[in-house]
Structures are given as C-alpha cells and as structure tokens.
Amino acid sequence: MDNSVRVLSTLALKGAVARLAEAYRAASGVRIDADFAPTLALLDRLRRGEGADLVILTREGLDAMIGEGRVAPESAVDLARSYVGLAVKSGAAHPDIATEAALRATLLDARAVAYSRLGASGILFAQLIEQLGIAEAINARAVIIPVGFTAEKLVTGEADLAVQQISELKQIAGIEVVGPIPLDLQTPAVFSAGWMTAAPRANAADHLLRFLSSGAVAAVLRGTGLEP
Numbered sequence: 001m002d003n004s005v006r007v008l009s010t011l012a013l014k015g016a017v018a019r020l021a022e023a024y025r026a027a028s029g030v031r032i033d034a035d036f037a038p039t040l041a042l043l044d045r046l047r048r049g050e051g052a053d054l055v056i057l058t059r060e061g062l063d064a065m066i067g068e069g070r071v072a073p074e075s076a077v078d079l080a081r082s083y084v085g086l087a088v089k090s091g092a093a094h095p096d097i098a099t100e101a102a103l104r105a106t107l108l109d110a111r112a113v114a115y116s117r118l119g120a121s122g123i124l125f126a127q128l129i130e131q132l133g134i135a136e137a138i139n140a141r142a143v144i145i146p147v148g149f150t151a152e153k154l155v156t157g158e159a160d161l162a163v164q165q166i167s168e169l170k171q172i173a174g175i176e177v178v179g180p181i182p183l184d185l186q187t188p189a190v191f192s193a194g195w196m197t198a199a200p201r202a203n204a205a206d207h208l209l210r211f212l213s214s215g216a217v218a219a220v221l222r223g224t225g226l227e228p
Helices: 011-028 039-047 059-067 100-109 120-131 135-139 202-212 215-223
Strands: 004-009 031-036 054-058 077-082 084-089 113-116 143-145 161-165 175-180 189-195
Touching: 004 011, 004 039, 004 202, 011 031, 011 077, 011 189, 011 202, 011 215, 039 054, 039 059, 054 059, 054 202, 059 189, 084 120, 100 135, 113 120, 120 135, 120 161, 189 202, 202 215
Parallel strands: 004 031, 004 054, 113 143, 113 161
Antiparallel strands: 054 189, 077 189, 084 161, 084 175
C-alpha cells in the first residue's frame, strides 16, 4: 500500500505544505499527497463524495463539514490566520493602500484589478468594493478568475493590481506584495484542519495534523505569509 496521506487543502496553505512535505516525509516516512483549491470548490468536491484523509479549509468550511458528519469534531484545530493583501508586478511602484481613502483611490486608478471568484479573499473584496461604492467601476475592468492565483495576471500583464490572501500572492514569482488591505476593513481568515470520519488512513492523518499544528512549523507558516 502506498505510504501516503491524502490531503485536500485550501490554496492559502499550498506554499506552507509544499515546504513542509519533504521534511515530514524524511521524519515520518509518510508522503503528503495534497491537492489544492479554494475552500468553496473543495466543499463541493467533498459533498459529491470525493475522499481524503485530512482537509484544510476555512474555519467556516470545516465547521460545515463537521456539521454534515464528514469531519471528526474532536480532530478540528486552527492552523493559521491570513490577511487579504494587494500585489504589483516586480519593479512597479507600490501604491498607497494604508487607509480606506487611499485604497479607494488606488483601486479606481488601476487599469485592471485581478481577484478570485470562489476564494475567501474574492468574497471579501467583492463586498469591500460594494461598501466603498466602487464595485461597478472596478468590475467594469476587473480580471476575475474562477480558481488559482490572481498574481499570475500581474506577470502576464493582464492586471496591474492583484488581490488575494497574502500567503497566496507570495507563491507567485515576479510580483511584490504591497501589504494588507487596511485591517479595519477586513476580518482575517482562519484556516483549520481535521481528519475525515471516513479517512482510510485516520492514524496517519492524525499524526500529520499534530505536526501541522505544532510549534515546529511556525517559522514556515510565517515565511509563507501566514500567522500561526
């Protein structure tokens, strides 16, 4: 039998899990077989019957899976917190986003803003531009992607601002993170994990979960734009 543990994870943890996978395999002999997608897409896949040993979702998503009996409630643990930020192509000037007024002006001045349709960051951003009264103006020239990394649109030149979780922005080469959206305009996303009630490798999933929630991985989480 393949000595691996199957993980379905939100995109925000992709950088951290990728960095940790080899060290975990060396220490435990177990390979992390991970697939990454936005939480809403993962919820849909899980509800359609896709199996996994361990899932990493937004806290709200994990709670939904617990409520549906798919994730063991006693296994649930919060791993990291993340903020939504903005990025530009490497070498581009960093616009002012320090205040609500500055952010509003920067967004209106942008040729095109890239954001995601399904991710937590995209949902927050869609609500934010409505709140700021600029949704129609921004969406008229926005690049809205269904899944994936918005910062890729900076590299291709399709957008000059990208909005996403900072941990997701940092996974793309050739871009620079300007900083977070003002903290009074956002609620940080909490990413949480648990093993599935029907996990084929429940013991392996539990061992990996304890590793991911340990202090040993804190530096890697911070290095990928997350807060343990």
